[in-house]
Amino acid sequence: MKQRIYDTRRQDVVDFEPRIAGEVGMYVCGPTVQSAPHIGHLRSALVYDQIRRWFAATGHRVTLIRNVTDIDDKILDNARIAQEAGGSEPWWGLAYRIERDFTSAYDAIGILPPAYEPRATANIAEMIAIVELLIARGHAYQAEDGSASVYFDTGSWPAYGELTRQRREQMEDAADSEPVGKRDPRDFALWKAYREHEPESASWPSPWGRGRPGWHIECSAMATRYLGEEFDIHGGGLDLRFPHHENELAQSTAAGHGFARHWLHNGLVNTGGQKMSKSLGNSLFAHDLLEAARPIVLRYFLGSAHYRSVLEFSESSLSEAAAAFERIEGFLERAAAQGVPLADPAVSGPTIEDLPVEFVAAMLDDFAVPQALAVLHTAVRAGNAELDRSGGSPEAQRLAAQVAGMLAVLGLDPRDAVWGSDAASAGGGDDALDALVTALIEERRAARAAKDFATSDAIRDRLLAAGIALEDGPNETRWSLA
Numbered sequence: 117m118k119q120r121i122y123d124t125r126r127q128d129v130v131d132f133e134p135r136i137a138g139e140v141g142m143y144v145c146g147p148t149v150q151s152a153p154h155i156g157h158l159r160s161a162l163v164y165d166q167i168r169r170w171f172a173a174t175g176h177r178v179t180l181i182r183n184v185t186d187i188d189d190k191i192l193d194n195a196r197i198a199q200e201a202g203g204s205e206p207w208w209g210l211a212y213r214i215e216r217d218f219t220s221a222y223d224a225i226g227i228l229p230p231a232y233e234p235r236a237t238a239n240i241a242e243m244i245a246i247v248e249l250l251i252a253r254g255h256a257y258q259a260e261d262g263s264a265s266v267y268f269d270t271g272s273w274p275a276y277g278e279l280t281r282q283r284r285e286q287m288e289d290a291a292d293s294e295p296v297g298k299r300d301p302r303d304f305a306l307w308k309a310y311r312e313h314e315p316e317s318a319s320w321p322s323p324w325g326r327g328r329p330g331w332h333i334e335c336s337a338m339a340t341r342y343l344g345e346e347f348d349i350h351g352g353g354l355d356l357r358f359p360h361h362e363n364e365l366a367q368s369t370a371a372g373h374g375f376a377r378h379w380l381h382n383g384l385v386n387t388g389g390q391k392m393s394k395s396l397g398n399s400l401f402a403h404d405l406l407e408a409a410r411p412i413v414l415r416y417f418l419g420s421a422h423y424r425s426v427l428e429f430s431e432s433s434l435s436e437a438a439a440a441f442e443r444i445e446g447f448l449e450r451a452a453a454q455g456v457p458l459a460d461p462a463v464s465g466p467t468i469e470d471l472p473v474e475f476v477a478a479m480l481d482d483f484a485v486p487q488a489l490a491v492l493h494t495a496v497r498a499g500n501a502e503l504d505r506s507g508g509s510p511e512a513q514r515l516a517a518q519v520a521g522m523l524a525v526l527g528l529d530p531r532d533a534v535w536g537s538d539a540a541s542a543g544g545g546d547d548a549l550d551a552l553v554t555a556l557i558e559e560r561r562a563a564r565a566a567k568d569f570a571t572s573d574a575i576r577d578r579l580l581a582a583g584i585a586l587e588d589g590p591n592e593t594r595w596s597l598a
Contacts, residue, residue, distance in 0.1 A: 148188050243336075246371055260297045264325025306329070339376075386427070405434075422486055465524060
């Protein structure tokens with residue numbers, strides 16, 4: 117079977133053929149570092165981490181570039197507002213501080229670092245070069261009011277609107293800059309003239325005068341610099357399709373670049389039936405989510421829906437995810453306790469041969485993670501039944517190996533060192549707690565051996581009242597947080 121992906125530009129599921137056999141070049145729009153990361157940022161980054169891991173499992177060498185937009189109107193505005201309130205942090209300090217918040221949040225849920233993470237401010241020369249090329253090819257012009265601003269001439273590019281299937285005459289005016297000096301209100305900014313009320317440090321010299329880049333040209337320049345004029349996949353959130361990705365596509369192809377062969381877009385997050393947004397005041401920030409759930413459970417939840425669908429968040433979402441994931445962890449622990457050998461996740465990664473054919477088929481079908489998780493849970497149930505029936509039999513070993521392989525592909529193996537203390541058992545991971553509960557389990561075992569069932573039941577009930585459930589197996593008693 118071939119890899120199939122939904123290409124937003126074609127609006128269809130198509131066969132994926134890498135530009136270079138055995139290699140995949142991916143560019144993913146990263147954060148604009150203006151304020152703290154929220155659940156939508158985590159969900160988007162996780163989607164492309166899952167895709168990247170799957171390509172690696174299928175034998176591809178993946179080069180994933182995820183940019184940081186560290187110069188932007190909102191960054192400057194937020195820094196100015198903070199300074200007016202008595203703060204002293206410069207715009208570039210705010211941007212770097214928020215960038216570190218994003219990195220910490222990504223690391224916490226096991227998102228692999230990109231091959232490179234370029235900052236917009238480090239690629240100004242590349243942006244100016246593309247703007248010069250667009251002017252030379254007749255697709256851009258300097259502002260007609262004599263300022264240093266430069267705009268993309270949307271009327272010069274007949275294909276403008278092809279990504280989102282819009283006709284130019286039906287589009288809203290571009291809102292990324294003042295309309296002064298534009299030939300048409302739908303033309304968008306490639307270079308923004310320096311304004312006196314902004315810090316001089318937020319501007320750079322150019323052939324047209326001092327200024328800074330428009331948002332859209334930043335990604336075109338960084339993608340081309342690190343992946344070449346043509347690459348395999350461009351990804352980002354569904355909210356970036358227009359105007360950001362539409363404008364990226366127009367300016368890059370107008371410059372003569374093949375640019376992205378395929379466009380992928382992940383769905384957004386709803387809270388309480390509403391699209392999450394800062395304007396509605398219903399944002400779920402990363403630091404709050406990481407306090408509310410174990411990082412590995414948060415990763416499980418964020419990756420549980422199909423990447424193109426809306427992810428619904430409710431008050432019960434994380435507790436339901438925790439219960440589901442603890443069933444997976446419980447099976448791995450039972451298997452290990454019964455002597456079932458499992459590959460060390462630090463030594464070797466999974467290959468296609470290690471995985472159930474149904475799991476492989478789901479991932480090949482546009483990265484259908486919900487169906488892949490269904491295969492995973494089926495294997496867990498079958499594995500538990502096999503452990504009950506015959507302990508660490510060859511069949512139990514086969515199922516345990518498949519479960520471990522599927523978890524590794526999804527970045528969810530609790531034994532992986534990336535999870536640190538979070539990789540501990542479903543019993544809570546606290547050595548002191550484990551020692552206390554184990555001692556009570558031993559007292560209960562002695563009471564049962566002496567046929568003192570009243571004491572045995574009393575110990576079980578005391579533990580259950582404290583939120584600790586016991587599970588008696590043929591050879592041992594296991595505990596978990598109830």
